[in-house]
Amino acid sequence: MRQVTAESVYENFTQLETDERAKFFALLAAPSAQDKNFSHDQVFGHLAKEEFTAQDAAEYLGISISTFRRHVAHGRIKASSEMGRNQLFSTRDLKAFKRSLHNVKASGMTAAD
Structure with a gap:
């Protein structure tokens, strides 16, 4: 089984259409993700x-x-x-x-x- 890495997720993310990217961020903002305290660096650090x-x-x-x-x-x-x-x-x-x-x-x- 192929391991999912931050790089592979990012690569897939960059290939998404704009609407799908918006859906991704909406999913991150959903209540199920809100109880996890993600730092700015955890979410966007790879873009630095x-x-x-x-x-x-x-x-x-x-x-x-x-x-x-x-x-x-x-x-x-x-x-x-x-x-x-x-x-x-x-x-x-x-x-x-x-x-x-x-x-x-x-x-x-x-x-x-």
């Missing part, structure tokens, strides 16, 4: 050194791809690497940018152009 495509980064930030591209064009978000013609964005940079979006919203300003 990952890179996201523009589409995945936009989803993570909760913004449209066109808004994400505007942020990139204005230099607010920088690609950490490129694979062919695709730009990849680091988790660390995206987390910092998400915090800055939250801080801007909290102060009553907008992050829109």
Whole structure:
């Protein structure tokens, strides 16, 4: 029998459609999982050194791809690497940018152009 590893679960997770990913997180939030005190690192620690495509980064930030591209064009978000013609964005940079979006919203300003 093949052993299930965090890497194999993650690999399968990355191949899910967006709706299925949302269902996965809904299952984690279900009462059966709530009695287990998962830390942020236990759930997302494997992503610390990952890179996201523009589409995945936009989803993570909760913004449209066109808004994400505007942020990139204005230099607010920088690609950490490129694979062919695709730009990849680091988790660390995206987390910092998400915090800055939250801080801007909290102060009553907008992050829109």
